[in-house]
Amino acid sequence: MLSFKTILLCSGLVLRVDAFALQFRNPVTCLQPLECDTLSTYWSPAARQDATCIFTPANTQDVARAVKLFTRKNCQFAIRGGGHSYNPGWAGIVNGVLISLSNLNTVTYDPQTGLASIGAGNRWRNVYASLAPHNVTVLGGRSSNVGVGGYLTGGGISYYSNERGWATDNIHSVEIVLADGKIITASREQNSELFRCIKGGSNNYGVITKFVLETVDASRPFNGFVGVYPDSSTNDLFTAAYSYCTGGSDSDPKSHMIFSSSINGTSVALNAVIMTYRDAFDAANPAPVLEPYLDSNIPNLAIIPISINGTVGEVANALSNGQAPGNRYTMGTFSIYADLELLKDLRNIWAEETTTTIRTRPGFATEFAFQPVGEKWLASSAARGGNSFGITSPLVVVWIQPRWNSAADDAVMVEYTDRVRTRCEQAARDAGKFAKFRHLNYGGRNQDIIPSFGTASVLRMQLNKIRYDPLNVFGRLVPGGFKIPGF
Numbered sequence: 215m216l217s218f219k220t221i222l223l224c225s226g227l228v229l230r231v232d233a234f235a236l237q238f239r240n241p242v243t244c245l246q247p248l249e250c251d252t253l254s255t256y257w258s259p260a261a262r263q264d265a266t267c268i269f270t271p272a273n274t275q276d277v278a279r280a281v282k283l284f285t286r287k288n289c290q291f292a293i294r295g296g297g298h299s300y301n302p303g304w305a306g307i308v309n310g311v312l313i314s315l316s317n318l319n320t321v322t323y324d325p326q327t328g329l330a331s332i333g334a335g336n337r338w339r340n341v342y343a344s345l346a347p348h349n350v351t352v353l354g355g356r357s358s359n360v361g362v363g364g365y366l367t368g369g370g371i372s373y374y375s376n377e378r379g380w381a382t383d384n385i386h387s388v389e390i391v392l393a394d395g396k397i398i399t400a401s402r403e404q405n406s407e408l409f410r411c412i413k414g415g416s417n418n419y420g421v422i423t424k425f426v427l428e429t430v431d432a433s434r435p436f437n438g439f440v441g442v443y444p445d446s447s448t449n450d451l452f453t454a455a456y457s458y459c460t461g462g463s464d465s466d467p468k469s470h471m472i473f474s475s476s477i478n479g480t481s482v483a484l485n486a487v488i489m490t491y492r493d494a495f496d497a498a499n500p501a502p503v504l505e506p507y508l509d510s511n512i513p514n515l516a517i518i519p520i521s522i523n524g525t526v527g528e529v530a531n532a533l534s535n536g537q538a539p540g541n542r543y544t545m546g547t548f549s550i551y552a553d554l555e556l557l558k559d560l561r562n563i564w565a566e567e568t569t570t571t572i573r574t575r576p577g578f579a580t581e582f583a584f585q586p587v588g589e590k591w592l593a594s595s596a597a598r599g600g601n602s603f604g605i606t607s608p609l610v611v612v613w614i615q616p617r618w619n620s621a622a623d624d625a626v627m628v629e630y631t632d633r634v635r636t637r638c639e640q641a642a643r644d645a646g647k648f649a650k651f652r653h654l655n656y657g658g659r660n661q662d663i664i665p666s667f668g669t670a671s672v673l674r675m676q677l678n679k680i681r682y683d684p685l686n687v688f689g690r691l692v693p694g695g696f697k698i699p700g701f
C-alpha cells in the first residue's frame with residue numbers, strides 16, 4: 215500500500231470536493247489513502263466499536279491531512295484519545311475511520327515557563343511519570359490509565375481540583391486541527407473565545423493534538439487512603455461527608471475526597487471514601503478535615519493506605535490497577551445542591567433499584583458516588599478565565615456506574631442506570647435541590663450534557679461553532695460524543 219503521506223500530497227487532484235453532498239461516502243472510498251491499523255483498545259468492551267479503519271497519525275500534520283480529506287470527501291470518522299469513554303460510538307465508529315491519537319504521546323517540560331506540553335494521545339500514567347523527575351505534576355486523571363484528550367476536553371476532576379478548579383481550567387493553550395485542516399493555537403490570548411469553548415467542548419470544534427498545561431509543584435509528599443465502612447455506618451459517614459460538601463473542602467483545599475457506596479453481586483452495600491492530601495500528612499495526627507474518616511468514630515472495616523509520603527502518580531496507578539480494562543461498564547450522572555437528607559435518600563433509591571434481578575447478573579457490581587465541588591474550586595475556574603460549564607454555586611456531582619460481564623446484559627444495565635438516575639433527579643427536584651449541571655466525562659449515552667451548561671454557555675458554544683466549524687464537520691461527520699444543540 216502507498217503511504218498515507220504520498221497519496222495525500224496529491225489527493226486534491228484526484229478527489230472531488232463535495233462537502234455538501236447529502237450522502238456520506240462509503241467508508242471504503244475514504245480509506246484508500248490511509249494505512250490502517252488493527253489496534254483496538256477500549257477500557258470497557260461495552261463501548262467498543264470496530265471501525266472500517268483505524269488511522270494512527272504520527273504527528274499533527276498527519277491529523278490535519280486526514281481531517282481535511284474527510285471534510286472534502288464527506289467521510290464519517292471518530293476521534294479517540296485513551297478510549298475510556300463509557301459510550302459506544304463516542305470514540306469509535308462502525309462505518310468509518312477512527313483517528314486514534316495514541317502515537318501523539320510526547321511529554322516535555324519547560325522549567326523557564328513552568329509549562330508542560332503534552333501530546334493529546336497520552337495516558338496520565340505516562341504524563342505523571344515523565345514530569346515527576348522535574349518535581350512537578352499537572353491536574354489529570356485520578357486513575358492513571360485514563361486518556362488525556364477526552365478527560366481534558368470534558369472537564370476533568372483531579373486530586374488538585376479544590377485548589378485549582380477543573381483540570382481543563384489549567385490548560386494554558388491547545389494546538390487544534392480545524393475541519394479545513396488548518397492548525398491553530400487557542401489560549402487566553404489567541405482565539406480566546408474558542409479556547410473557552412474547548413473547556414467542556416469535547417470533540418465539537420476540532421481534533422486537539424497538543425495541550426500545554428500549567429504545572430503544580432510536586433516536591434511535597436502526596437498521601438492517599440481508601441476508607442471502607444459497613445452499611446450500618448451510612449448515617450455517620452454521610453453526615454461527615456455532608457460537612458465536607460458544605461465548607462470542608464474549602465477549609466483545607468489540599469485535601470480531596472470522593473465518597474461512595476457499592477454493592478458487589480448479592481453482598482450487602484458498603485460505603486467508601488477515597489481521600490488524598492497533597493502535603494505532609496501524619497496518619498497518627500491527620501489533617502482535621504480528613505480526621506473523621508480515619509478515626510474510630512465512624513467504625514470502619516479497613517483504612518487502606520495507597521501512598522504515604524509518595525506521589526500523585528502512585529495514587530493514580532493504584533486506582534487504575536483497581537479498575538483494570540476488560541469489564542463492561544456504563545455511566546449516568548446528575549448534580550445536586552448539598553442536603554444531608556437528600557444524600558441519604560438518593561443512596562436509598564440506588565439501593566432499592568439494585569434489585570435481585572439486577573444483582574444476580576454475572577460479574578455485577580454497582581457504584582454510586584458523590585463528588586463535592588466547593589467555592590474555592592469554582593473561584594479557581596473563574597480566576598483562570600472560566601469554562602463552558604456555567605456553574606455558579608457549589609454543588610455535588612453524583613454518578614452511578616454498574617459493571618457486568620455479558621454483552622447480553624448491556625441493555626438491562628443501561629436501563630437500570632437510566633432508571634436510578636431519573637428517579638434520583640426527580641427526588642432532587644422534589645427537594646428543591648436539583649442542580650442542572652451534568653459532568654460531561656461521566657455522561658451516559660442517553661443523556662443531554664451540553665444543554666445542562668445553561669443558555670449563556672450554549673449560546674457562546676453555538677456562536678463559536680459557526681465561526682470555527684462553519685460546515686459542522688464535527689457534528690455531521692463525527693456522529694459520536696456529546697453534541698452542541700443545533701449541531
Ligand SMILES: Cc1cc2nc3c(=O)[nH]c(=O)nc-3n(C[C@H](O)[C@H](O)[C@H](O)COP(=O)(O)OP(=O)(O)OC[C@H]3O[C@@H](n4cnc5c(N)ncnc54)[C@H](O)[C@@H]3O)c2cc1C
Nearest residue numbers: 295296297298299305356361363364365370371417422695
Ligand atoms: C477508570 C476511569 C477513571 C476515570 N477517572 C476520572 C477522573 O478522575 N476524573 C474525571 O473527570 N473523569 C474520569 N473518568 C472519565 C474520563 O475522563 C472520560 O471517560 C474521558 O472521556 C476519558 O478520556 P479518553 O481520552 O480516555 O476518552 P476517549 O474515549 O478516547 O474519548 C472521549 C471523547 O473525547 C473525544 N476526544 C478524545 N480526545 C480528543 C481530542 N484530542 N480532540 C478532540 N476530541 C477528543 C472523543 O472523540 C470522545 O468523544 C474516568 C473514566 C474511567 C473509565
Ligand SMILES: *[C@@H]1O[C@H](CO)[C@@H](O)[C@H](O)[C@H]1NC(C)=O
Nearest residue numbers: 346347348349350432433434
Ligand atoms: C527534585 O527534588 C529532589 C528531592 O527534594 C531533589 O533531590 C532533586 O534535585 C529535585 N529535582 C529537580 C529537577 O529539581
Ligand SMILES: *[C@@H]1O[C@H](CO)[C@@H](O)[C@H](O)[C@H]1NC(C)=O
Nearest residue numbers: 435493494495496497522523
Ligand atoms: C510521612 O511524613 C510525615 C511528615 O513529615 C511524618 O510525620 C511521617 O512519619 C512520614 N510517614 C512515613 C511512613 O514515612
Ligand SMILES: *[C@@H]1O[C@H](CO)[C@@H](O)[C@H](O)[C@H]1NC(C)=O
Nearest residue numbers: 477478479481576577578579
Ligand atoms: C466481591 O467482593 C468480594 C469481597 O470483597 C471479593 O472477594 C470478590 O472478588 C468480589 N467479586 C467481584 C465480582 O468483584
